[in-house]
Structures are given as C-alpha cells and as structure tokens.
Amino acid sequence: MAPPRELDLSDEVEGEEDGTTDFVFRLAGDPIPLLPTTSSPVPIFDLQSPPSRPLAVSNCHAAVFLAHPNGFMAARTKALIEASKDAREKGKASTRCAQDCCVADIPLPGVSLLVLSPDDSVLAACAGSVIQFFSASSLLTDKDAEPSSSCSLGGSGTVKDFKWLNHASKAFIVLCKDGLLSQGSMGEGLKDVMENVDAVDSCKEGTHIAFSKTNTLNILSSDFKEICCMSLLFQMWFDDSDSEDANIKVDSIGWVRDDSIVVGCVRLNEEGNEEGYLVQVIRSGGNTFFESSSKPVVFTYVDFFRGILDDVLPSGVGPNLLLGYLDHCQ
Incomplete structure (x- = not known):
C-alpha cells in the first residue's frame, strides 16, 4: 500500500x-426547567x-431530544x-417543565451525547461506555420505547465523541476519552482502529474521515486507509515570551x-x-483535500472564544467547538 501523501500547509494567514x-x-x-423543581433534592x-x-433537534420530526441527569x-x-x-x-403560576411536555422519558443515567x-x-444515546440506538419515530409515539440495538466500549472506556458515517449502512465512529478510535455499525460490535486520537470528524457524505493526532491532521478513506496528512501550524499563537514547544491540543474538528x-x-x-x-480554517487548494496537489491555506483566529472561563466550563470537558448551525446557514 502506498504511503500517505504529506501536504505542506502554507504560512498562516490571520483570519x-x-x-x-x-x-x-x-x-x-x-x-x-428540564425537570420538576418541587422534588427534593432537585436532580x-x-x-x-x-x-x-445534551441536545439534538430534528426538523424532520419537529422534535427535540433532551438529556437530563437521569436519562433523556x-x-x-x-x-x-x-x-x-x-x-x-x-x-410563577406556570409550573410546567420540559418533562411535562415529553412524549417519552428514557432512563439512562449519565447520558453525555445525543446524536441524530x-x-x-435513528438517535444514538451515549452514556459512559454504552451506546444505545433508538428509532426517532418510536420515541415520539411510544412512551416506553426500547433501544433497537446497543454496543459497548471495551474495558473502562468512556465515549468522548460519536460521528455517523455511511448513511445507508448506519456506520459510525466512536472516540474514547483515552484516545481510542473505534468503528462500528448498528447491530454489530465495535472494532478498534487506532490509539492516541485527539479529535475526529467525517465529510458530509461519510466517505472520508479527518482526525488529529499529536498536532497532525490526517485524512482516511472510509475503509481507514490513510490518504494524506499535514502538520498543523501554530506560529500566530506565540509571542516572544512563548515557546513553540508549548502544549497545544486539538479539541475538536x-x-x-x-x-x-x-x-x-x-x-x-x-x-x-x-x-x-484557537480556531483554524484549513482550505484546500482544490475541490477536496484528497484530490488537490497544491498547498492548503490556513486562516487562524486567536482567542476566538473569550468567554470560556474555568469557573463556568470545567477544563477538559470539550469539545468546545460545535458547528451544527453551519449545516443550516451554509
């Protein structure tokens, strides 16, 4: 198998x-409130x-799926x-909460991700090391809806991120908090792909996967063959007193x-x-990353989210970068 093609990034451009x-x-x-505030203690x-x-919105079903401390x-x-x-x-005369409006309330303590x-x-609900799959239409018609299938990470792994891939086969990838990347499909078990992965995403068609590892961006085919890779640039995030050996970690892709x-x-x-x-927008010199032979251009935005504070959002609970709204705004 041919080695992956290495792409050199152009110098950073300030976005x-x-x-x-x-x-x-x-x-x-x-x-x-999500739940009644009359219970003691309030969950x-x-x-x-x-x-x-904790939130997944379906325009197709005109519905919302909401996580709460005891499930979703x-x-x-x-x-x-x-x-x-x-x-x-x-x-205050109104005592209604979100739970009063729900069609189904599924017990699943510790749910961290809801992904349509x-x-x-299909709605994937991730809690700890377990991933349960529910029919979205069943959740909106049956208050006692049961998962159609489920799978679990090996050992004591905990799901950090979940991405759907191929639309027809309902394939997906799962990133564990310890950096283990796995792939699977509904009704089947998980297969480990690689370790020490920081963040992952796929193209819209689910045919290619992008992941970061030790500040390198890599692109794989859907069968996990590496196509190309590029070292990320962070020159604009350093001043004269900084060292380029500072510890920088990719939070989300x-x-x-x-x-x-x-x-x-x-x-x-x-x-x-x-x-x-830091937010970087990496644009290919051609129509796609895996077809272009020219250098990608990097647009860098320093301190993009100035409102993230340790006493508001604990460290290490990312991803902080959520881009779902771009699907609608183009």
Whole structure:
C-alpha cells in the first residue's frame, strides 16, 4: 500500500473577523426547567463532567431530544414552545417543565451525547461506555420505547465523541476519552482502529474521515486507509515570551465543506489547565483535500472564544467547538 501523501500547509494567514449587527435573537418565551423543581433534592448534572452534547433537534420530526441527569426525553418542539410562552405569560403560576411536555422519558443515567443520524431516523444515546440506538419515530409515539440495538466500549472506556458515517449502512465512529478510535455499525460490535486520537470528524457524505493526532491532521478513506496528512501550524499563537514547544491540543474538528476543515485548539498551561482557544480554517487548494496537489491555506483566529472561563466550563470537558448551525446557514 502506498504511503500517505504529506501536504505542506502554507504560512498562516490571520483570519478577518467581520462584526455585524444583522442578527436578532428573540426568546419565544421564558426558560423552563428540564425537570420538576418541587422534588427534593432537585436532580442536577455533574458540574465537573457535564454532558457534551445534551441536545439534538430534528426538523424532520419537529422534535427535540433532551438529556437530563437521569436519562433523556423526546418532546415535540411545539409543546416546548407553548410551555415557554406560558411561563412568560403566567410567571410563577406556570409550573410546567420540559418533562411535562415529553412524549417519552428514557432512563439512562449519565447520558453525555445525543446524536441524530443524517436522515433523522435513528438517535444514538451515549452514556459512559454504552451506546444505545433508538428509532426517532418510536420515541415520539411510544412512551416506553426500547433501544433497537446497543454496543459497548471495551474495558473502562468512556465515549468522548460519536460521528455517523455511511448513511445507508448506519456506520459510525466512536472516540474514547483515552484516545481510542473505534468503528462500528448498528447491530454489530465495535472494532478498534487506532490509539492516541485527539479529535475526529467525517465529510458530509461519510466517505472520508479527518482526525488529529499529536498536532497532525490526517485524512482516511472510509475503509481507514490513510490518504494524506499535514502538520498543523501554530506560529500566530506565540509571542516572544512563548515557546513553540508549548502544549497545544486539538479539541475538536469540523469538516464543514469538501474543501474546508475547521480545527479548534486549546493551549495547556504547566498545570494542564486549558487557557485560550484557537480556531483554524484549513482550505484546500482544490475541490477536496484528497484530490488537490497544491498547498492548503490556513486562516487562524486567536482567542476566538473569550468567554470560556474555568469557573463556568470545567477544563477538559470539550469539545468546545460545535458547528451544527453551519449545516443550516451554509
């Protein structure tokens, strides 16, 4: 098998930040609690290990899937909006919570990720080392819906990230918190692919996979053969007092277009705590990364998220970079 093609990145370019006032965010109503606040004690998430993706929205089913400390629920979007409007109109007189609006409430303590398949037909719910698969339509019609299948990581592994791949076969990849990358398909077990992976994503068609490992971006085919790789550049994140040997870790990858991959990075201090957040947009010189022979261009945005504070979001619970809204905004 031919070795992977090494791509040299062009020098970093400082990304332009265009401020705009062309957006308006307006609440439909007032916030409502997930669960009743009358119970004692009130269930809360583990604040040192909050769920990384506790929300999945299906426009196809006009539904929302929400994680809570004891599991997750499925609710119609319209019912949640109406409850929110009631809270605004009636104030404290309204005691409705999200659980009052749900069609199904599935017990699954410790759920950290809820991920819908590309066609919105299957919901993957990850809790600890276990991944359960539910029919989205069943969750919205059967309050006692059961998982159609499940799988589990070996040993004491914990799911860090989950990505759907091929749409037809319902294939997927799973990244463990200890860096183990595995692949599987619904109804089948998991197969280990490689170790020491920091972050992973796939292209929209699920035919290629991008992952980072020791500050190198690698691209694989769907059968996990390495096609190309490139060393990431971080020159713009250092000043004269910094060392280029500083510990930088890729937090998240988003393959947003065939020719563009977004990479989010954190810098670790001597105590191992995260400080600062860097976003890089890597654009291929051609239509795709695996077809172009020219150097990709890197656009760097330093300290992109200035509002991330240790006392608000604990260190090491990423990914901080979530790009789902780009699917709708193009």
